[in-house]
Amino acid sequence: MLLIKSLQGERIERFPLWLMRQAGRYMPQYRALREQERDFLAFCKNVELAVRASLLPVELLGVDAVIIFSDILVPLEPAGIGVEFSEGEGPRLQWDGKVESLKRINFSQVEFVGEIIRGVKTQVKDIPVIGFCGAPFTLMAYAIEGGSSKDFKKTKLFMWQRREECRRFVSLLVDNLLEYLKGQIRAGADVVQIFDSWAMHMPYEDFEEYAQTYLKALFQELKSFSGVPLIYFFRGSGSFLKALEGLPVDALSVDWTVDMVGAMRESSKAFQGNLDPAVLYCHEDTIVKKTHELLRCIPRKTKYVFNLGHGLMPDMDLEKVRLLVRTVKEFRLS
Ligand code: CP3
Numbered sequence: 001m002l003l004i005k006s007l008q009g010e011r012i013e014r015f016p017l018w019l020m021r022q023a024g025r026y027m028p029q030y031r032a033l034r035e036q037e038r039d040f041l042a043f044c045k046n047v048e049l050a051v052r053a054s055l056l057p058v059e060l061l062g063v064d065a066v067i068i069f070s071d072i073l074v075p076l077e078p079a080g081i082g083v084e085f086s087e088g089e090g091p092r093l094q095w096d097g098k099v100e101s102l103k104r105i106n107f108s109q110v111e112f113v114g115e116i117i118r119g120v121k122t123q124v125k126d127i128p129v130i131g132f133c134g135a136p137f138t139l140m141a142y143a144i145e146g147g148s149s150k151d152f153k154k155t156k157l158f159m160w161q162r163r164e165e166c167r168r169f170v171s172l173l174v175d176n177l178l179e180y181l182k183g184q185i186r187a188g189a190d191v192v193q194i195f196d197s198w199a200m201h202m203p204y205e206d207f208e209e210y211a212q213t214y215l216k217a218l219f220q221e222l223k224s225f226s227g228v229p230l231i232y233f234f235r236g237s238g239s240f241l242k243a244l245e246g247l248p249v250d251a252l253s254v255d256w257t258v259d260m261v262g263a264m265r266e267s268s269k270a271f272q273g274n275l276d277p278a279v280l281y282c283h284e285d286t287i288v289k290k291t292h293e294l295l296r297c298i299p300r301k302t303k304y305v306f307n308l309g310h311g312l313m314p315d316m317d318l319e320k321v322r323l324l325v326r327t328v329k330e331f332r333l334s
Contacts, residue, residue: 131189200236
């Protein structure tokens, strides 16, 4: 499996790739599947539809990995947090504000995720299946804000004024995410990615405590549980790389604000990223040029996975995404 080989530093002939939010609304075929189940969470729980959505990027793009179709908010529901998606509005979460009311989860409550992984694995050969979860900070921020936010004001006040409760909340999420990811690994996930989409809202000193205490606990326990490679995606700050260097995660997935190429020279970790997804709004020749510019700069011939710095957007053009995939796959490492 090319992607695993690259993560582990083995020799490869070309860089592997997959794309964050590769199964999504920019694909007419995905929109057609969604017509069969309009409620997004119900779609995530419908094993047959979720398996079909997971496989679309392999069928239509030819990417080198399948990320299972689900959402980072799925394991919050059994923890006692209400999760709802209303069309076009993004997620809405309901939490009573009391850390004591949050519950430990058991994988049997989200067994559909295991079934999706097993279902995908029966359909693909030689392509790894990526399991995933949201990182503790990002999930806590969703719960506290009640959805997406521009300034993360409530989360910051909670972090700084209710520190002990915040620590208990993050700790409980670490326990729940361990249960959740171990279940995914048992079901057959070949790689696991942890999405910290809101990490950039943390000041450096808070991030340091978070990484050294909570991310460390999460990654270490997963590493002692299995040899499955772990990828940590965070948005926003190159300075966070310092706090992550010693943690047992195989790869760092970074966005376009990070000097990934410079960071790769100083780190022994694998890297994933970091083309700005907005490049896909450009003309074809610009897409090819920007992709080549990035690939030519990669200072090694392995331990790299091509990806975007963040997810594909619903208004992107499938043909341009296909061109991007072809461009990366045709780029030879000599
Ligand atoms: O193809 C894949 O990447 C796999 C599936 C996947 C989805 N969400 C499907 C989805 C994955 C890995 C995610 C992760 C996720 N979900 C993240 C982390 C990555 C990131 O983008 O930062 C976050 C922050 C979420 C929370 C979330 N879910 C948001 C903010 C939204 C968008 C709301 C909207 O309507 O624009 C979602 C919904 C969602 N998750 C969609 C998809 C395809 C779109 C909803 C739809 O199809 O109707």
